[in-house]
Amino acid sequence: MIKKILFGIILLFLNIVFVEVCLRLFNYVYPTSIFYREDYNQYRGIPHSDSYGFKLNAHGFKDVEYNIAKTPGTYRIVGVGDSFTFGVAPYPYNYLTLLEDTLHNMSTLPPVEIINMGICSTAPPHYLSIITDEALPLKPDMILLSVFVGNDIAESSRDSRKRKLFTYSYLASSVYYIYKVLTGLSQNGTATAYGKGYVYCDSCSTLDPERYLDIETQRSYVFCQNNTNFERHVQDALSYLHKINNLCKRRGIKLVVALLPDEMQVNTDLQKRVLAKGTLAAAAWDNEQPNRVLRQELEKANVPVVDLLNEFVARRQGPPLYIPNDSHWNIKGNRVAAASLAGQLPSLIAGP
Structure with missing residues (x-):
């Protein structure tokens, strides 16, 4: 026996x-992104793979192919960010695609080129590396850095960057990934792989409603007044943003930071459900706290900030701006973001 x-x-x-x-x-x-890597390449798109009928470029970015050498007279902007920037909506509806079309056709500006270097699941520590390794060699005139207040602050913290024990095993990582898929995704979710082999549905739910509510509740601490974790984590995020700013300054590149709002800042229904589920009292909720702190600290360093929160809040009574149970913008949300940026970037492009 x-x-x-x-x-x-x-x-x-x-x-x-x-x-x-x-x-x-x-x-x-x-x-594949299932298995741990030390750098942002873990989450890079597969070159020439399909995303809702659009082929990623040779670098794995959701954009057309680009030349390293800039066309004389062209104003080059490199967009850096996470899955918002990469784009959950199809390429033609991505806010950077729409923004490039708008700016390129403005007679008061030189021809504008926007290169999208968004990579899913990245955060400020990765943004610094992406800019250093891949954006700077393109000699851009501007870096448009999109910061999602929902998780970019949390994922800048030292705690979030500690490697989890199970990631040392590829088998354990696979089991964990399968568990996440089986327990998190709704039956009709279509954005699982953000376009790889799927038909895009602008109104289909991505995550199970309770799973999405759990995620939003975990993130909600950034709206809690006098929260020590928020105060610590936002300083971690700012440390990377200041490093990026110093890097751009030395190269004569203009840095512009776009602050992207979380859905619970815009959707009052979702905000009420988060408050009901979590431990945060309504009186302690500060809807603008992360935006305000980041904006004030960056403006002290003379970094222009385009905060999209007010524009999204102003449209909260209209059609939805986010994919159901998915913190990313739908097509309408991308259009609102592009229009807001197009209204503010021209003066920054034309200015000193």
């Missing part, structure tokens, strides 16, 4: 080792 148990344990161990080796070989040939 003991021999059988020992044989079973050895066989199980060998199978685990075999699967682990196979997963590592597979990831070596076909890199």
Whole structure:
């Protein structure tokens, strides 16, 4: 009996080792974001892969191919950010695509080119690396850095960047990924892979409603007054933003930061449900806190800030601006963001 148990344990161990080796070989040939990497390339798109009928470029960015050398007379902007910038909506409706079309056709401006370098699941620590490694060699005139207040503050913290134990095993990482998919996604969700092989649905729910509410509730601490975690984490985020600013200054590049609002700042219904589910009292809720702190600190450093919160709040009574149970903008939200940026960037492009 003991021999059988020992044989079973050895066989199980060998199978685990075999699967682990196979997963590592597979990831070596076909890199995937399921498995841990030290840098932002873990989440980079696969070059030339499909996203709602649009082919990612040779660098894995959701944009057309670009030349390293800038066309003389062209004003080059590089857009950096997370999945908002990469774009959950199809490429033609992405806010940077729409913004480029608008600015390019303004007779008062030189021809404007926007290169989208958005990578899903990235945050300010990654933005610094992306700008250093990939944006600066393109000699841009402006870096348009999109900061999503919903998670960019939290994901700048030292705690969030500690490597989790299960990530050391590819098998455990696979099991965790399957668990997340099975427990998180709704039956009719279509944005699982942000376009890879799916038909885009602007009104389909992505996550299970309770799962989405859990995510928003976890993020809500950034709206809590006198919250020590927020105060610590926002300083971590600002430290990276200041490094990016100093880097741009040394190169003579204009840095503009766009602040992207979380849905619970805009959708009062969602905000009430977050307050009911969490421990944060309504009296302690400060809807503008993360935007205000980031804006004030960046403006002290002479960094222009385009805060989209008021524009989105002003339209909260109209058609939805976010995909259901998904913190990303729908097509309408992308249009609102593009129009707001197009109203403020021309003076920054023309100015000193």
